[in-house]
Amino acid sequence: xxxxxxxxxxxxxxxxxxxxxxxxxxxxxxxxxxxxxxxxxxxxxxxxxxxxxxxxxxxxxxxxxxxxxxxxxxxxxxxxxxxxxxxxxxxxxxxxxxxxxxxxxxxxxxxxxxxxxxxxxxxxxxxxxxxxxxxxxxxxxxxxxxxxxxxxxxxxxxxxxxxxxxxxxxxxxxxxxxxxxxxxxxxxxxxxxxxxxxxxxxxxxxxxxxxxxxxxxxxxxxxxxxxxxxxxxxxxxxxxxxxxxxxxxxxxxxxxxxxxxxxxxxxxxxxxxxxxxxxxxxxxxxxxxxxxxxxxx
Ligand code: NAD
Numbered sequence: 487x488x489x490x491x492x493x494x495x496x497x498x499x500x501x502x503x504x505x506x507x508x509x510x511x512x513x514x515x516x517x518x519x520x521x522x523x524x525x526x527x528x529x530x531x532x533x534x535x536x537x538x539x540x541x542x543x544x545x546x547x548x549x550x551x552x553x554x555x556x557x558x559x560x561x562x563x564x565x566x567x568x569x570x571x572x573x574x575x576x577x578x579x580x581x582x583x584x585x586x587x588x589x590x591x592x593x594x595x596x597x598x599x600x601x602x603x604x605x606x607x608x609x610x611x612x613x614x615x616x617x618x619x620x621x622x623x624x625x626x627x628x629x630x631x632x633x634x635x636x637x638x639x640x641x642x643x644x645x646x647x648x649x650x651x652x653x654x655x656x657x658x659x660x661x662x663x664x665x666x667x668x669x670x671x672x673x674x675x676x677x678x679x680x681x682x683x684x685x686x687x688x689x690x691x692x693x694x695x696x697x698x699x700x701x702x703x704x705x706x707x708x709x710x711x712x713x714x715x716x717x718x719x720x721x722x723x724x725x726x727x728x729x730x731x732x733x734x735x736x737x738x739x740x741x742x743x744x745x746x747x748x749x750x751x752x753x754x755x756x757x758x759x760x761x762x763x764x765x766x767x768x769x770x771x772x773x774x775x776x777x778x779x780x781x782x783x
Contacts, residue, residue, distance in 0.1 A: 489713070489743040492635055498755035501634070501781075502547055505762045508778045509548040512770065520769035521550035522580040522606065522761070523572045527565060527591065528558040533584045540582070540758055547762050552578060562591045566599050573601040579772055580606035580765035585656075603772060606764040609656065617663050624764055625783045629661040631756025632693060632714050633668070633783055639712055639745050640691075644669035649686050651675045651702065651733070652695035657716055661693055664783055682706075694733035704738030713739055713746040716753050 513519055522544045526537045537553060544551040554568060565583075572578050581604045587593045597605070602612040608626035616623035636643060648670035652658035658674060665672045670691065675682050686692055686706040694702045695716035707713060717733030732749030740746050747753055763781035770778055 489740040490639075490745040491740075492639060492712075492714075492745050492747045492752060494631070494635065494747055494752040494755045497635055497638065498631075498759040501756070501759040502543065502762060504780060505759070505766055505778075506547040508781070509766055512766070512773075512775065513548065516773055516775065518769065518773060519548070519550050519577075520579050520766050521552060521577045522582065522765045523552040523554065523575075523578045524582045524584060525554045525556065525565070525568065525572075526584045527556045527560050528588050530586075533586075537584055540761060543758055543762060544765070547766075549762065549765060550577060558588055560588075560591075562595070565591060565596055569596065569599045573599075573604065578604065579769035580604055580761075582607050582761065604768055606761060606768055607656075608660065608764070614655070614660070617660060617667075620667060623783075624768065625664065626656055626660045627760035627764060628657050628695075628716060628753060628757045629664050630760040630764070630783055631753055632661060632716065633664045634760070635714065635747065635753075635756065636691060636712065637668075642668075643691070646670050646690040647673070647688055648691040648693070649673045649675060649689035650693045650695065651682065651686065652693075652697075652716070654695065657695040658693075661695065661716075665691070665693075667783070696733045698733055699731050700733070700735035702734040702739065704735065704740075704742045707739055707742045709742055710744035711742075713743045714753060715747050715749050718749060718754060 524537050541551040541553050572581050581600050597609045602610045605624050608624040613623045648665040650658050650662045653676040662672050662674050675685050683706045691712050693714045699719040699721050715732035715734040719731050723729050730750050766778050
């Protein structure tokens, strides 16, 4: 391997420590404890693990965690009523509804019912629009984490060619917006793109957010490029065990890239750390306090 390993675990630990320090200072100054409400509908085991981790890390950072676990059969109206209650609750500065929601609930409707100032996932259309127009927004956590790692790696991103593979609302599109805001030349590639390998080979920064195990191989990568692998794919190994891999074939990519994130231990830990950062940001904004240091895009 010749690439520098971008250690998301260590980066996320530093970020959480930074959040904890600033939470403590905010509490001393204002007496207010930032609070995050996480709403889970149903019993999906992966979502239960995510929600538990989010709650634990929220408390570890000195913030308040409010968990609302609702049965799979919860009606859309009941969920919307809970969102209304949380919107009006002064102790709650951030609200996250764990996705996916059961099929009988319209996820867009629910997300857009969250008060934009408390929308710490950054999925509300108001935040999407604010980000797209370069205004102060709540920024989706995974792209924010990628941006922080890229800035730490490169300093300025200005003028670099960035290729984002994937155009989802939660990763690909906001990632592209953030890179554009940092003055990259941005290409978004997706399932209908032609000659995607050639597009990728032009990238100084390559972000893979596809959900296809090890799709991006070393021969897609420009020598020395920075590769951020957002993908989390569970595959079965020949001996019948489960293993997590990214959207990038790590071994071949690491021979060509200048820097690369591993899976696991790359972008994943940054996502929750950025959720905590966004909760503190939302709290500071609600109190009219200055933006927290080093936690926003
Ligand atoms: P998604 O399914 O919503 O979007 C996938 C995107 O990939 C689509 O825009 C599609 O056009 C594109 N795509 C599909 N097949 C393609 C192909 N053959 N070539 C090019 N593009 C193709 O997925 P998502 O929610 O954006 O997540 C993407 C991956 O990132 C998944 O593996 C997911 O688990 C992972 N993820 C990780 C984190 C994290 O915290 N690290 C957070 C969110 C998502």
